[in-house]
Amino acid sequence: MRTRPLGSTGPQVSALGLGCMGMSSLYGEADRAESVATIHAALEAGVTLLDTGDFYAMGHNEMLIGEALRTAPAGLREQALTSVKFGALRGPDGNWIGYDGRPAAVQNFAAYSLQRLGVDHIDVYRIARVDPDVPIEETVGAIAELVEKGYVKHIGLSEVGAETIRRAAATAPISDVQIEYSLISRGIEDRILPTTRELGIAITAYGVLSRGLISGHFTRDRQLAATDFRAFSPRFQGENLDHNLTLVEALRKIAEQKGVSVAQLAIAWVLSRGQRHNTDIVPLIGARTRERLSEALGALEVTLDDADLNAIEAAVPADSAAGERYPQAQMAHLDSER
Template structure:
C-alpha cells in the first residue's frame, strides 16, 4: 500500500500519516515478544510507515535498543527512511517507580548521548522532553535541545504533554515541530485550548493513545486481568465500573464500524486522522497482525454524517475515569 504523508508543523519533517509507537514492545502492557516486535518494525517500514516513536525511559533503555536492533537489521533503503522521535527526561528507579523529570541542560545533553548510543544512529530526528520539569524553565530545556540541533545531533525539537503557556514560551525560544499528546475519541481535552494554540503557531500534533490503551480496539473484554507490570492494571479507566462503562462506548462504536465494513480500532484511528492534516496518530501496534489492522484505517473515508454518528456514539467527555492515576495526572502541564 502507499501511505500518505503529513508535515509535522511548518518547521518539522514530512512523515507517514500514521506513526508506530514502540513503547509497548518493551513490556509496558504486559509481556512482550522481542522477535515479533522487531518483525513488526520491519513490516511497518516496508509498508511505508516512517515515524518511529520511543523514549529513553521505556523499560530503561530497552526500547531504544530494540528499535536500534530493528533499524540495524532492516534493509538500508528502509532504514534510511525512518524518522526517529525520542522522548527524554523521565526519571525511574530499578523497580520502575516514577521519580519525576529532569530538564536541566546538562541532563538533556547527557540523555541525548545515551540515546544516540543505544539507537546506533548519528542523529535523532525529533527530540522532546517527555514532561515539563517544574524546577527548570522550559526555555532552558528547549535551549539545550536547540544547541544539539546546532551541532547536528538533533534535527527537530518537539514537546510532550504541555499546555498553551508552555507551548508559547517554547516556540519563542526555538522552532517547535510538534506536540506529542494523548488524543482519542475518549481523550479530547486538547480541543479546548491546546489544539487552537498549536494551529495558531504552526505546530503539528503526534497523537498517542489513539486506541486508549486498547479500550477502543474491541480486543479487550470486561473479564480481562492485567498483569502487575501492565500500565492498565493501575489506569483509572480500566478499573471496576469505569471499565465497564468505557467498554459500553465500544459497543456503540461497533455498530458504526460494522456499517462501514471496518473494525472498531480502524474507526477510532480514522476519526483521529479526520481531525486535521496537522495530526499524525501514533499507533502502538506490538504485532504484525495489529499493525495490518491499524494500517487499514487509511482506507476508510469518513464523511460529515459518519463523523456526526461517531461523536454521537462516543460524545466528548464520555469516558469514565482520568487517563492517568492521580500522581501522574499531577505531572501533566497539559492538564493544568
C-alpha cells in the same frame, strides 16, 4: 503511504507513526522477534516515524529499535525517523522518581540515546514531561544547541499546555506536540489544539485507541499482569471499565455498518481531525504485532463523511469516558492538564 508535514518547521512524515513503547514495557510481555518484525513491516509499508522514550524499560526500547534498524532490509533504515522523549527518571525498581530538564541532563540523555539507537542524530527530541524546577526555555534551549551541533534535527514537546507551548515556541522552532488524543481523550480541543494550529505546530497523537480500551479487542474479563499500566489505570477499573466498554459497543455498530473494525474507525476519526485542518495531526499506533499493525494501517483506507462523523459523535460524545486517563499522582505531572 500518504505523508504530512510535522508542523511548519518539521520533516515530512508518514500519515501514521509507530509508537514502540509497548514492545518493551507497560502492557505485559512482548515478543522481541515479533517486535522487530513489526518494525520492519511498518517500514516496508511506508511508516517512517518511530516513537520511543529513553526511559521505556530503561533503554530497552531504544536498543530494540536500534536492532530493528540494523537488521532492516536494504533501503528501509534510511527512511526511518526517530522521535525520542527524555527526562523521566526511574529507580532500579522501575518506579518513577521525577523529571530532569536541566541543560546538562539534556546533553547526557541525548548521548545515551544516540548510542542505544545506533544513529548519528535524533530526528525529533522532546522532554517527556515538563520539569517543574527548570524553565521550559532552558530545556528547549539545550535541545536547540543539539540542533546546532547536528545531533538533533527538530524540537518537539510532550504533554504541555498552551502557555508552555507559546514560551517554547518563542525560544526555538517547535515541530510538534506529542499528547494523548482519541475519541475518549479530547482535552486538547479547547486550548492546546487552537494554539498549535495558530503557531504552525503539529500534533503527534498517542493513545488513539486509549491503550487498547477502544480497540474493540479489550474484554471485561481480561486478566492483566501487575506490571501492566492498565491494571491501575482509572479507565480500566470496575464501573469505569463497564461504562467505557458500552461506548465501544456503540462504536462497533457504526464500524460494522461501514465494514471496518472498531480500531480502524477510532484511528480514522483521529486522522479526520487533522485532514480537515491542513493534515496537522499524526496518530501514533501502538501495534506490537504485525497483525495489529496491518489492522491499524487499514484505517488509512477508511473515509468518514459528515454523517459518519455525526454518528460517531453521538455514540461517543466528548467527555463521555469514565475515569481519568492517568492515576491521580501521574495527572499531577501533566502540564497539559493545568
